[in-house]
Amino acid sequence: MTLWITLGVILLVLVLLILYVIVVYNGLVTLRNNIDKAWSNIDVLLKQRFDELPKLIKVCEGYMQHERQTLEAVAKARSMISNAQGNQEKLAAQNTLSDTLRSLFMVVERYPELKADKVFKQLSARITEIEEMIADRRELYNESVNIYNIRIEQFPDVIVARLFNFANRELWRIDPAHRADVTVAFQSN
Amino acid sequence: MPKERKRLLIVNKVSPGVEGLESLPAKLAKRFGLDAFAVRQSLLGQGIALLTTGPDEQLDKITPLLTAQGIEHWLVDPTPPRFAPARVQGFRLGGESLTFLTGDQEVTLDGESRVLAVLADLSGAVVDRDLKRLLVQNAYRGAAALSHLDDDELIKTALQHQPVLDLYLLDADYRVRTGVRIFAGRFDPQGLGEHKSYSVAGNLKAILRLIRERAADVELRCDFGLAALPGCALKRVPPGEAPGREQLAPLTRFGWLMADLWRHQIAAEEASRAAAAAAEVPAALAAVMGGPAAAVVATAAGVKLPGMEEVAAALGEDSPVKPAPASQRTPLPLPEELPPLRRHSRHLLLRVFLVAAGVGMALFGVIGETVTQMVRQGMRNGLLPALFAGGAFWGSFYYLRLKRQLENLPTSKIRSVALGLVEVHGRARRKYAVVSPMTQQPCVFYRLRKLRRNHENQSWDEVSTSDCGPVPFAIEDDTGRLTVDPRGAVLKPRHRQEGLPGQMSMLLMAASVADPTEKWIEEIIPEGAPIYVVGYASAPRPASSSLRERTVAALRELKQNRHLMHQYDADGDGHISSDEWQVAREEIEERVLRHSLAASEEDGPRPSSVVIGRPARRDLPFIIAETASEAHLTRGYGVLSAIFLVFGLGLAVLALTRLVDF
Numbered sequence: 082m083t084l085w086i087t088l089g090v091i092l093l094v095l096v097l098l099i100l101y102v103i104v105v106y107n108g109l110v111t112l113r114n115n116i117d118k119a120w121s122n123i124d125v126l127l128k129q130r131f132d133e134l135p136k137l138i139k140v141c142e143g144y145m146q147h148e149r150q151t152l153e154a155v156a157k158a159r160s161m162i163s164n165a166q167g168n169q170e171k172l173a174a175q176n177t178l179s180d181t182l183r184s185l186f187m188v189v190e191r192y193p194e195l196k197a198d199k200v201f202k203q204l205s206a207r208i209t210e211i212e213e214m215i216a217d218r219r220e221l222y223n224e225s226v227n228i229y230n231i232r233i234e235q236f237p238d239v240i241v242a243r244l245f246n247f248a249n250r251e252l253w254r255i256d257p258a259h260r261a262d263v264t265v266a267f268q269s270n
Numbered sequence: 271m272p273k274e275r276k277r278l279l280i281v282n283k284v285s286p287g288v289e290g291l292e293s294l295p296a297k298l299a300k301r302f303g304l305d306a307f308a309v310r311q312s313l314l315g316q317g318i319a320l321l322t323t324g325p326d327e328q329l330d331k332i333t334p335l336l337t338a339q340g341i342e343h344w345l346v347d348p349t350p351p352r353f354a355p356a357r358v359q360g361f362r363l364g365g366e367s368l369t370f371l372t373g374d375q376e377v378t379l380d381g382e383s384r385v386l387a388v389l390a391d392l393s394g395a396v397v398d399r400d401l402k403r404l405l406v407q408n409a410y411r412g413a414a415a416l417s418h419l420d421d422d423e424l425i426k427t428a429l430q431h432q433p434v435l436d437l438y439l440l441d442a443d444y445r446v447r448t449g450v451r452i453f454a455g456r457f458d459p460q461g462l463g464e465h466k467s468y469s470v471a472g473n474l475k476a477i478l479r480l481i482r483e484r485a486a487d488v489e490l491r492c493d494f495g496l497a498a499l500p501g502c503a504l505k506r507v508p509p510g511e512a513p514g515r516e517q518l519a520p521l522t523r524f525g526w527l528m529a530d531l532w533r534h535q536i537a538a539e540e541a542s543r544a545a546a547a548a549a550e551v552p553a554a555l556a557a558v559m560g561g562p563a564a565a566v567v568a569t570a571a572g573v574k575l576p577g578m579e580e581v582a583a584a585l586g587e588d589s590p591v592k593p594a595p596a597s598q599r600t601p602l603p604l605p606e607e608l609p610p611l612r613r614h615s616r617h618l619l620l621r622v623f624l625v626a627a628g629v630g631m632a633l634f635g636v637i638g639e640t641v642t643q644m645v646r647q648g649m650r651n652g653l654l655p656a657l658f659a660g661g662a663f664w665g666s667f668y669y670l671r672l673k674r675q676l677e678n679l680p681t682s683k684i685r686s687v688a689l690g691l692v693e694v695h696g697r698a699r700r701k702y703a704v705v706s707p708m709t710q711q712p713c714v715f716y717r718l719r720k721l722r723r724n725h726e727n728q729s730w731d732e733v734s735t736s737d738c739g740p741v742p743f744a745i746e747d748d749t750g751r752l753t754v755d756p757r758g759a760v761l762k763p764r765h766r767q768e769g770l771p772g773q774m775s776m777l778l779m780a781a782s783v784a785d786p787t788e789k790w791i792e793e794i795i796p797e798g799a800p801i802y803v804v805g806y807a808s809a810p811r812p813a814s815s816s817l818r819e820r821t822v823a824a825l826r827e828l829k830q831n832r833h834l835m836h837q838y839d840a841d842g843d844g845h846i847s848s849d850e851w852q853v854a855r856e857e858i859e860e861r862v863l864r865h866s867l868a869a870s871e872e873d874g875p876r877p878s879s880v881v882i883g884r885p886a887r888r889d890l891p892f893i894i895a896e897t898a899s900e901a902h903l904t905r906g907y908g909v910l911s912a913i914f915l916v917f918g919l920g921l922a923v924l925a926l927t928r929l930v931d932f
Contacts, residue, residue, distance in 0.1 A: 089926040093919075100667055108674045115678070122688040136863060200864055217686035217749070222678035232678070 105241045112229040116250055119222040123215060127162075127175055130211045134159050137204045141185070141195060151188050154181045182208065219253050226250045276323045278500065279332060280531065282342035283315040289781035294339055302328055312498065313341065318531075319498040322330065344534045349524045354518065355436050355449035361461030361477075368480050370437070371461070377439065377450050384444060385485045386532060387478065388436040388525045390494035391428035392513050395507040397495045399427050424492035429454075429471035432507055434518075436525045437481070446526060452477065453519075480578035489532050494524050502527065525665045626658070626732055652928025655921045662918030669911035673904045675891055676804060681900075685749030687880055691890055692807045695898070696747035696880070700797050704738050708769050708792040714743035715761055715894075716794040723787045730789065745803055745882070758884035763793040764901070800898040806885035821862045828858060 138152055148185040158178040186205065195201055230249050233242035243249075284291065291313065299306035304322055312319040321343070322332070329345055336343045356372035363369075367380040379385060391397075400419050419427070435452040454474055459466040463475040482488050495504035499535035502524040508511045667780040679693040687694060698714040717737040721730040740757040769790045795801060828834050838846055838854040846854070884892045895903050 085930045086926055089930070090923070093922055093926070097663070100663075101670075104667060104674065108671075108678055111675075112678050115680075118688075118690065119680075125688075126686075139860070152771070213749075214686035217683045218688065221680050221682055221688075228678055228680060246628055 102241055105238050106245060109229070109232060109238065109242060109245075109247050112225070112232060113247065113250075116222070116225045116229055119218065119225045123218045123222060126211055126215045126218060130178075130208060130215070131159060131162060133204060133211070137201070137208060140198060140201045140204060141189070151181070151185055155185055157181075179212070182212075223252050226252050230257055277326060277329055278323050278346045278348055279321045279329050280344045280499070281312060281319055281321045281336065281423045282318050283313060284341055285339055287430075289660050291339065293333065295334065298332065302332060317493050317497050317924070320500055321499075343763055344531055346527070346530050349446070349526055349530055351522050352446075353449070354439070354527070355451035356452045358452045358457050360458040363461060363463050363465070363480070366484060368477075368484050368654055370452075372450060377448050379437075379439060379481060379485055379849045381484065381486055383485045384440040385481055385488045385489070385839060386438040386440060386446075386520070386525065386529050387481060387488060387490045388438075388494060388528060389425060389436050389474075389478075389490065389492050390504075390521050390524075391431045392434055392504070392507040392517055393432040394495065394504060395438060396424055396427045396492075397504060399423075400496055421490070421492055428472055428492060432513075433474055434513070434521065435474055435477065436521060438529055440529060440532075444529065449525065453513075489528075490510075491524075491528050494521060497524070499524065499527060522918045572618075626661070650928060652925040652931075654925075655928065656925035659918045659921035659925055662914045662921060666911045666914035666918055669907045669914065672891055673907040673911060676893075676900060676907070679804060683749045684745065684747045684752055687752065687807050689807050689809060689880070691804070691885060692882065693748070693802070693804045693900075694749075694752075695744055695800070695802055695900075696745040698795055698797060698799050698801045699744040699746050699751065700721050701743050701753065702741050704741050704743075706792055706794045706796075708790060709767050709794070711765075711794060712797040713738075713794040714741070714799075715756065715763060715791060717761075717763065719791045719793075721789050721791065735790075742881075746799060752807075752905040753881045754805070755881050755883040755924070756894055758892055759805065760891070760893045761894075762793070762893065762897070764896040765794045765796055765799070767792045795896045797896070799896050802895045802897050802900055802903060803870050803882055803893070805882040805892045805894075806890065807880050807882050809880050820866065821859055824862050825855065828854060 132154065138156060141152060155178070158174065160173065160183045161174040161177060165174040189195055189201075189205075232238045233247045233249070295304075295306040295309040296311065298304045298309050302322075302324075309321065312321045321336075321489060322329070333343060356375065356377075357368045360373055361368065361369040362376075364378075364380075367378050369376050369378045388860070396419070401418060433454045435454075436449060437452070438446050438449040441447045452474070455470040457473075459473045462473065462476055462480070465480060467473050467476055478490070502520050505517045505520060507517050547828065643822065645654065648657075676693070679691065682688065682692045682694055684694055684696060700712060700714055704713055706713050707718055715738060717735065719735045720733045722733045724731050725728075740755065740759075742753050742755050744751050745754050753930070769792065770786045770788070835846060835854075840850055840851050840853070841847070893903070897903055
């Protein structure tokens with residue numbers, strides 16, 4: 082009789098363990114997909130920014146006849162994104178576009194008429210808003226990756242993760258050039 | 271040695287929505303040693319109030335700050351009342367005049383008289399009604415939308431209680447020349463002739479009407495008791511008692527002070543008018559002398575200066591006097607009648623479990639022998655415990671999965687929330703005027719449960735429950751705000767208040783019935799409380815067409831209009847080449863874009879169209895919890911999971927033992 086009870090308890094514990102493994106496994110799969118979704122959600126915004134740019138360039142062209150170089154740099158960076166292959170190349174192209182946009186907005190300071198243009202104000206506000214949203218979603222992506230990486234290294238999830246080959250995921254990293262200290266030089270007359 | 275007299279700095283209170291006002295009390299406290307709280311009380315709201323008194327040098331330094339902030343103010347050297355108005359006993363009505371008969375004199379009002387009328391209520395009903403109105407408005411509309419009773423309401427309320435009408439006749443310099451006091455029902459109305467009435471209020475109304483008809487200029491004040499001015503506080507007269515000197519002295523001081531204010535206002539208006547006439551560019555001069563705020567304030571105060579309105583309009587954009595945002599001024603709409611929300615699943619699960627157990631136990635004692643035998647058999651062979659163990663394990667895994675789902679979901683910022691399952695933290699903001707029924711607190715959700723004492727086991731049984739229904743509300747963080755539709759959500763309020771029948775306020779709880787048989791429990795999520803929401807973000811398609819759809823429609827229209835198409839035929843060959851079509855297309859795109867941007871600017875910033883609601887999939891969570899910490903919530907689910915697990919294990923061992931025995 083005791084044997085049957087022991088067997089029954091072992092069976093019960095086994096069933097519970099299997100159920101637990103299923104819960105953990107499903108959780109890890111959800112986490113992995115959350116990361117992919119977070120990455121794709123950044124792409125959605127990058128696409129929006131990509132689509133808004135021609136309108137901005139068109140408005141700027143009317144005022145900035147002497148800044149062909151800056152405008153062309155933005156247009157070139159935009160076309161680089163279309164031609165980029167692979168995630169790393171796309172990421173680099175997006176960073177280049179962000180840099181050229183920053184330069185464009187700095188140059189705009191010299192054109193008060195352009196700054197006062199209603200359409201330019203709306204478009205630049207829209208692009209700035211999209212940039213902020215991109216930054217937020219990158220944070221969310223990093224948060225998703227962080228939760229996933231912690232889960233697959235923590236006990237008891239680590240057992241399930243190793244059993245089913247769940248590998249670490251990379252956090253989003255900025256261009257190393259942006260980590261450099263900003264040097265501000267004041268010109269004395 | 272004569273006592274040094276101090277001037278009073280009196281301000282016209284302003285709405286809390288005015289920009290830059292928040293920092294003014296602190297600034298005045300720092301620079302002039304004023305009490306910041308008292309300053310704030312004096313500045314915010316409606317009506318007039320004393321800001322401070324003091325030496326002239328100090329007051330002269332404060333006034334520019336008030337001007338810059340656009341706050342109407344007066345520096346008054348109050349005239350000490352030389353006499354109290356004489357009580358009117360009767361009237362004599364002339365063709366163009368009205369004479370008030372007192373015991374020893376006659377005061378005649380005619381077409382050249384300037385009259386300051388003060389209609390006061392000595393019972394305090396006006397003050398009570400105004401206060402009650404403010405409290406109700408604060409609860410239903412929020413502090414930013416408070417408004418006092420208007421003059422019509424003040425007059426109506428005063429006339430219904432213990433009205434006293436003081437009339438001051440002013441000379442050409444707007445100084446008090448003489449005054450009379452009319453007590454309701456304590457004069458002979460025969461002199462009013464055809465204007466007399468059989469009601470006390472009717473006679474006072476008739477007197478006010480006659481004064482307006484016959485006097486050259488009339489100023490009526492009904493805010494005695496409401497204005498926070500020194501020596502003018504209302505001392506209430508109990509119903510049925512005649513007011514004594516103690517109650518009437520503040521009213522007299524109020525009347526004399528109002529005469530001073532009127533004189534200052536007239537003088538300021540005349541000075542501005544003279545300055546405007548002299549400079550021929552009145553508005554510009556007013557703006558230079560008083561700053562933009564002067565123009566705006568004067569316009570707002572109804573002072574009609576030539577060109578002043580134009581300056582106020584032109585400079586309004588940069589003026590510190592800015593109306594409160596529309597959201598603050600517009601009262602919240604009332605919620606629709608909605609069916610109550612379902613109780614959340616934790617309670618549901620527990621309830622199912624307890625009901626099942628209760629039914630099982632009831633079967634033993636109540637129902638017939640056959641069923642009892644079946645249940646006994648089920649218990650003996652271990653099937654029933656196995657069944658309950660299965661339910662407990664299911665509960666344990668349900669909460670474990672839920673806990674992990676919440677832990678695995680990163681928190682999004684509201685500004686950049688993506689569609690799909692999301693987790694957001696923020697503060698609850700009402701979209702509808704929901705107020706909790708028991709504590710009268712503005713809230714986004716309430717649930718009221720009625721419990722009755724079970725005298726058999728001294729426990730409390732729930733008799734009924736009601737809630738506000740699924741009223742949508744907003745969640746707000748540093749980056750934005752979006753709507754939450756709570757239909758189908760698990761709502762977890764933390765604010766809980768017990769009350770007993772007949773209680774006026776929860777503060778009186780201790781002094782209530784010792785052994786009540788009924789009690790109420792109110793659970794609410796108050797406005798502004800930190801909340802945590804996990805749900806499905808979706809964006810209902812806006813009613814208006816997209817930019818692309820509008821562009822396509824405009825191009826289609828262009829194609830169908832031969833005359834318009836002809837404009838793009840640059841070479842005049844009678845048909846549109848691909849280059850010409852490209853030009854036309856770019857122009858149309860730009861025009862539609864400009865129209866769209868102009869329209870969006872006119873509409874103002876559009877609120878986010880994203881709504882967090884119930885996920886279509888039943889296995890995804892939808893939780894609204896009043897908590898600042900996700901860990902607090904998940905810890906609770908972890909504990910529940912563990913309890914179910916232990917319970918399930920115990921039942922499983924029992925079932926095994928019985929099965930093996932059997």
